[in-house]
Amino acid sequence: MKRMNTAFQPQHMNTTTLAFLGDAIYETYVRLYIIGRMQAGADRLHRAAVKYVRAESQAEAVKQLLDSLSEEELSLVKRARNKRSATKPKNADPVSYKWATAFEALIGYLYLAGNKERMEEIINAAMESIKPDNEKEKDQK
Secondary structure (H helix, E strand, O other): OOOOOOOOOHHHOOHHHHHHHHHHHHHHHHHHHHHHHOOOOHHHHHHHHHHHHOHHHHHHHHHHHHHHOOHHHHHHHHHHHHOOOOOOOOOOOHHHHHHHHHHHHHHHHHHHOOOHHHHHHHHHHHHHHHOOHHHHHHHHO
C-alpha cells in the first residue's frame, strides 16, 4: 500500500471527493457512537445507525448548523450543495441528497485540513440534532 499523501489542499479539491471521504469518516463516528450506546448484533446496530446516516437526517442536521459555520465552512457547504451531480440518489429526494453531500464534504474538508476538533464538534452537533427525542431525554437524566 502506498503511503498517504499528506500534501492535500482541501480548499481546492472537488467537493464530491471531499464528500466521498466525509461519508466514510462520519459513518465511522456514528458506528462508534452506536456501539458505545448499545450491545447488540450487527443487524440491530446497523438499523440504529441508519437514522444518523440517511440523507434526510444529514440534510436537516447541516441546515441546523448553518448559523454556527464559519464563512469558509459555509462557502464550502454552498459550493458542495450546488455542485451538479452525475448520479441520481436511490433512496432520497434530490434536494436532501445535495444537502447531505454538502454535509459530508464539510466533514471531509475539515478532516483533510487537519481540523479534527472542529470536525468532531460538527459531527457531535449533527448527531445530537438527529438523535430521537427519547434518547435526548435519557441523556439529560
